Amino acid sequence: MKRRDFVQLTGLGAGALLLPSTMMGNSIPAEALLSPGMDIVVKKRMADVALNTAKSMGATYADARIGRYLNQYVFTREDKVQNVVNTESFGIGIRVIANGTWGFASTNSVTEDGIKKATEQAVAIAKANSKFQKEPVKLAPVIGQGEVSWKTAVKKDFKDVPVSEKVDLLLRANSAALQNGANFVNSALFMVNEQKYFASTDGSYIDQDIHRIWPTFGVTAVDQGAGKFKTRQAMSAPMGMGYEYMDGLDSEKLDGAAGLKLYRNSYDMVEDATIAAQQAKEMLNAKSVDPGKYDLVLEPNHLGLTIHESVGHPTELDRVLGYEANYAGTSFATMDKWKSGDFKYGSDIVNIVADKTQPGSLGAVGYDDEGVKCKKWDIIRNGILVNYQAIRDQVNMIDQNESHGCCYAQSWNDVQFQRMPNISLEAGKDPYSIDQMIKDVEKGIYIAGRGSYSIDQQRYNFQFGGTVFYEIKNGEIVGMLNDVAYQSNTQEFWNSCVKICDQNDYRLFGSFFDGKGQPSQISAVSHGSSTSRFNDINVINTGRTI
Amino acid sequence: MAIYTENEARRIMEKALSFSTADACEINLSGSESGNIRYARNSVSTSGHRSNQTLVVQSNFGKRSGTATIDEFDDESLKRVVARAEELAKLSPENPEFMEPLGPQSYDSSVSFVQATADIAPEYRAEVANSSIAPAMAKDVTAAGFLNDSSSFSAMLNSNGLFAYNKETNANFTVTMRTNDGTGSGWVTRDYNDIAKFDAAEASKIAIDKAVMSREAKAIEPGKYTVILEPSAAQGLLNGLQYALDARQADEGRSFMSKEGGNKMGDKIVDERVNIWSDPLHPDAPTATWNGAGQPLKKTIWIENGVVKNLAYSRYWAEQKGVDPLPSPSNFIMAGGDASLDELIKSTKKGILVTRLWYIRSVDPQTLLYTGLTRDGTFYIENGAIKHPVKNFRFNESPIIMLNNLETLGEQARVDGNLIPYMKIRDFTFTSLSDAV
Numbered sequence: 001m002k003r004r005d006f007v008q009l010t011g012l013g014a015g016a017l018l019l020p021s022t023m024m025g026n027s028i029p030a031e032a033l034l035s036p037g038m039d040i041v042v043k044k045r046m047a048d049v050a051l052n053t054a055k056s057m058g059a060t061y062a063d064a065r066i067g068r069y070l071n072q073y074v075f076t077r078e079d080k081v082q083n084v085v086n087t088e089s090f091g092i093g094i095r096v097i098a099n100g101t102w103g104f105a106s107t108n109s110v111t112e113d114g115i116k117k118a119t120e121q122a123v124a125i126a127k128a129n130s131k132f133q134k135e136p137v138k139l140a141p142v143i144g145q146g147e148v149s150w151k152t153a154v155k156k157d158f159k160d161v162p163v164s165e166k167v168d169l170l171l172r173a174n175s176a177a178l179q180n181g182a183n184f185v186n187s188a189l190f191m192v193n194e195q196k197y198f199a200s201t202d203g204s205y206i207d208q209d210i211h212r213i214w215p216t217f218g219v220t221a222v223d224q225g226a227g228k229f230k231t232r233q234a235m236s237a238p239m240g241m242g243y244e245y246m247d248g249l250d251s252e253k254l255d256g257a258a259g260l261k262l263y264r265n266s267y268d269m270v271e272d273a274t275i276a277a278q279q280a281k282e283m284l285n286a287k288s289v290d291p292g293k294y295d296l297v298l299e300p301n302h303l304g305l306t307i308h309e310s311v312g313h314p315t316e317l318d319r320v321l322g323y324e325a326n327y328a329g330t331s332f333a334t335m336d337k338w339k340s341g342d343f344k345y346g347s348d349i350v351n352i353v354a355d356k357t358q359p360g361s362l363g364a365v366g367y368d369d370e371g372v373k374c375k376k377w378d379i380i381r382n383g384i385l386v387n388y389q390a391i392r393d394q395v396n397m398i399d400q401n402e403s404h405g406c407c408y409a410q411s412w413n414d415v416q417f418q419r420m421p422n423i424s425l426e427a428g429k430d431p432y433s434i435d436q437m438i439k440d441v442e443k444g445i446y447i448a449g450r451g452s453y454s455i456d457q458q459r460y461n462f463q464f465g466g467t468v469f470y471e472i473k474n475g476e477i478v479g480m481l482n483d484v485a486y487q488s489n490t491q492e493f494w495n496s497c498v499k500i501c502d503q504n505d506y507r508l509f510g511s512f513f514d515g516k517g518q519p520s521q522i523s524a525v526s527h528g529s530s531t532s533r534f535n536d537i538n539v540i541n542t543g544r545t546i
Numbered sequence: 547m548a549i550y551t552e553n554e555a556r557r558i559m560e561k562a563l564s565f566s567t568a569d570a571c572e573i574n575l576s577g578s579e580s581g582n583i584r585y586a587r588n589s590v591s592t593s594g595h596r597s598n599q600t601l602v603v604q605s606n607f608g609k610r611s612g613t614a615t616i617d618e619f620d621d622e623s624l625k626r627v628v629a630r631a632e633e634l635a636k637l638s639p640e641n642p643e644f645m646e647p648l649g650p651q652s653y654d655s656s657v658s659f660v661q662a663t664a665d666i667a668p669e670y671r672a673e674v675a676n677s678s679i680a681p682a683m684a685k686d687v688t689a690a691g692f693l694n695d696s697s698s699f700s701a702m703l704n705s706n707g708l709f710a711y712n713k714e715t716n717a718n719f720t721v722t723m724r725t726n727d728g729t730g731s732g733w734v735t736r737d738y739n740d741i742a743k744f745d746a747a748e749a750s751k752i753a754i755d756k757a758v759m760s761r762e763a764k765a766i767e768p769g770k771y772t773v774i775l776e777p778s779a780a781q782g783l784l785n786g787l788q789y790a791l792d793a794r795q796a797d798e799g800r801s802f803m804s805k806e807g808g809n810k811m812g813d814k815i816v817d818e819r820v821n822i823w824s825d826p827l828h829p830d831a832p833t834a835t836w837n838g839a840g841q842p843l844k845k846t847i848w849i850e851n852g853v854v855k856n857l858a859y860s861r862y863w864a865e866q867k868g869v870d871p872l873p874s875p876s877n878f879i880m881a882g883g884d885a886s887l888d889e890l891i892k893s894t895k896k897g898i899l900v901t902r903l904w905y906i907r908s909v910d911p912q913t914l915l916y917t918g919l920t921r922d923g924t925f926y927i928e929n930g931a932i933k934h935p936v937k938n939f940r941f942n943e944s945p946i947i948m949l950n951n952l953e954t955l956g957e958q959a960r961v962d963g964n965l966i967p968y969m970k971i972r973d974f975t976f977t978s979l980s981d982a983v
């Protein structure tokens with residue numbers, strides 16, 4: 001992925017935060033976010049223009065997505081508002097099958113003429129590309145849904161909340177960090193509303209209203225004398241929720257080990273910023289880790305990223321088949337391993353599910369971007385690889401005839417393709433708390449929050465850092481650690497999973513800007529888990545003297 | 547066509563500016579036409595074309611500013627977008643770091659636009675795909691590649707009399723070749739302003755040869771090795787150095803370039819043979835001659851004989867520090883040597899040849915430590931010759947340590963708009979093995 005495709009925003013921690021430029025759209029005033037957009041009756045008529053035009057030109061299948069994408073981003077540093085961005089993007093994407101080949105075109109002219117032209121272009125592209133097609137597209141059957149709708153169950157629509165309230169909250173969090181010893185703080189609030197209308201020649205007309213939110217910050221403490229600085233990131237998770245996520249309800253707070261405050265479905269940004277500043281200062285003088293083998297106790301806001309990279313990506317069927325070979329790579333989880341029925345991806349207690357329906361998650365929708373009703377399915381059951389993530393034109397390759405419903409496009413302007421659903425580790429079945437888990441560890445490290453992450457192109461070898469690290473000795477947390485990263489091999493790692501806390505500890509981690517494809521598209525996805533223990537993992541010391 | 551001439555762009559922006567009632571107003575107009583083709587499993591998977599134009603208005607009342615964007619340029623639309631920007635400015639809090647728009651500037655004429663690239667047609671892209679797929683199939687190899695070409699313009703006009711215009715073309719190509727038994731993989735990248743310099747068949751052959759050569763890789767122990775980094779591999783780590791050249795982050799104490807009481811300007815940080823500069827007029831890697839703030843871009847030396855000569859100062863930070871502003875580099879040019887890749891290999895007693903580094907992520911911004919993996923062609927060298935392919939490694943390394951451990955500089959090549967030499971480095975740190983092919 002090239003940096004020039006991204007808008008660079010400074011300072012949210014270790015590296016600059018890079019936003020895909022495609023996320024920006026046209027700037028609009030905040031009030032304009034509230035305008036209702038095109039009436040659903042008109043949307044249906046416009047979609048039918050595309051479907052009828054495609055059929056009249058010989059297409060055997062067509063779908064149309066009329067999308068209105070609304071974004072609001074707020075950026076601050078210390079006591080300053082750096083930027084408030086409101087954007088809107090509106091248009092239609094039309095996908096067809098002609099001569100057994102896909103064609104796609106899009107336009108921001110959502111009029112009969114504009115749609116006809118785009119549809120003609122999509123059919124022409126399909127026919128031109130059919131010269132290179134080796135095998136015709138085989139679509140798994142879908143029953144037409146008729147006219148249906150789905151909405152994220154938000155309690156507070158971010159569009160109804162004044163910008164000043166959002167700015168106030170970020171500045172209060174910044175102030176709390178500065179008062180507690182931080183030298184610098186950058187904070188941001190990302191809010192997204194996708195208003196999507198999907199229609200297909202299968203007889204589906206699906207209207208969806210999808211919301212996502214992500215508050216985040218980076219708090220930096222500097223020791224000028226020692227020439228050192230440390231940044232502590234937020235313990236929030238991006239969520240498929242409304243602005244109610246910012247309420248900071250006590251009932252949704254959990255106590256982690258080492259006095260950490262952790263958050264489930266409600267986030268207290270001011271409290272987290274306060275603790276972050278204290279921890280950033282503590283990090284400046286924390287002990288540098290002794291490299292070696294440790295039992296790792298991984299908190300869900302950390303483990304989610306490990307799940308994402310080491311289970312989510314390798315079980316995407318397009319990667320397994322080689323369609324992503326030139327960019328993200330292929331996968332070690334090859335078809336022969338899956339077909340064997342006994343490929344031991346993890347230990348017996350490892351159960352990993354794909355789920356596009358989980359409330360509050362980033363991936364939750366009623367229907368995917370090719371009109372398939374969303375569902376939940378197993379990826380790993382009792383440690384065995386049992387399925388992949390696949391869409392309508394892929395499931396025939398794994399001898400299945402029902403799409404998994406995980407097709408997505410980042411906007412009306414981009415063609416939809418297979419994207420990762422929420423991929424989550426099931427909680428342990430027996431009652432088991434984080435305190436009990438720490439007590440049972442003799443020599444270990446407790447890791448919370450996301451950090452540096454890197455994994456190879458077939459998803460064997462990975463290295464992960466974290467936000468905060470604590471040393472565990474003989475069942476007790478004895479202090480903070482610095483310079484920690486663990487390296488492992490995906491299969492060895494998941495087979496070393498010996499304990500998983502129960503449902504009381506279960507939370508979602510999220511990735512708001514997951515990239516895939518060429519040209520690259522982003523998507524948002526959650527990963528649930530409870531704190532889990534992995535035995536005998538190789539920990540390296542990342543400290544260097546220059 | 548989304549590409550406006552200088553006069554067309556000026557006319558639209560002057561019209562928009564005429565509607566401004568703000569204390570200051572700055573208008574940016576840009577557009578691009580791009581086409582791409584993607585192939586995998588020896589078959590074209592997608593192809594597309596994109597066209598877009600955007601006009602951005604930033605209006606200011608005192609230190610309050612608002613920004614609005616539009617993609618329609620009739621008078622009514624222009625009036626609306628200016629009014630929106632002004633509304634937003636009035637509602638915004640004051641930004642204490644706001645800087646007045648610059649006055650008129652003088653810019654060098656850029657050489658970043660080449661008509662041949664702007665003229666690329668879909669048939670050409672299909673032919674590029676075919677130049678990879680046909681030879682791949684003949685060698686029992688599977689090709690997956692991507693070509694994206696674009697022509698674009700950007701223009702800027704403000705109420706203080708600044709006007710800037712630039713046209714640019716770019717073509718980026720990558721292809722990954724994998725042997726059909728799944729044990730070998732090779733890769734190549736090419737990028738140009740001028741597509742006439744691109745030979746898809748020549749590039750594809752390199753990737754095919756590497757795929758075939760890298761079959762049945764042997765595992766060797768991780769540890770510190772002498773490495774020959776191809777320019778793509780070196781670029782992955784030098785990126786980290788490029789982004790560390792910001793004076794403000796350094797002065798604030800939160801960068802590798804920080805030191806007690808200020809920054810590392812004037813300090814020797816790497817081997818004295820390291821010379822790095824940026825030059826928007828370099829014929830092999832040209833860029834626009836002005837940046838998004840309207841500042842002229844000139845040839846600038848960043849590292850000279852291993853010493854930090856310059857750090858980038860934004861206009862705001864320069865004013866705080868009482869120095870001249872200096873824009874960030876628009877490209878990165880590192881001086882090379884005369885040695886060809888063959889000569890670098892011949893002079894190596896024991897080492898590893900690295901085609902590329904992948905999934906590079908920051909581990910510690912304090913030391914610019916990065917981790918990542920080798921990929922698509924990693925070979926063991928002994929007594930001046932490639933002996934056999936080796937399994938991929940994970941590395942943990944800093945570009946600063948790497949450039950202090952410099953053995954030999956080789957010829958330069960263009961990578962992602964930069965010019966980077968082949969380089970031989972001693973004691974490069976590999977920390978574990980990967981089974982990935």
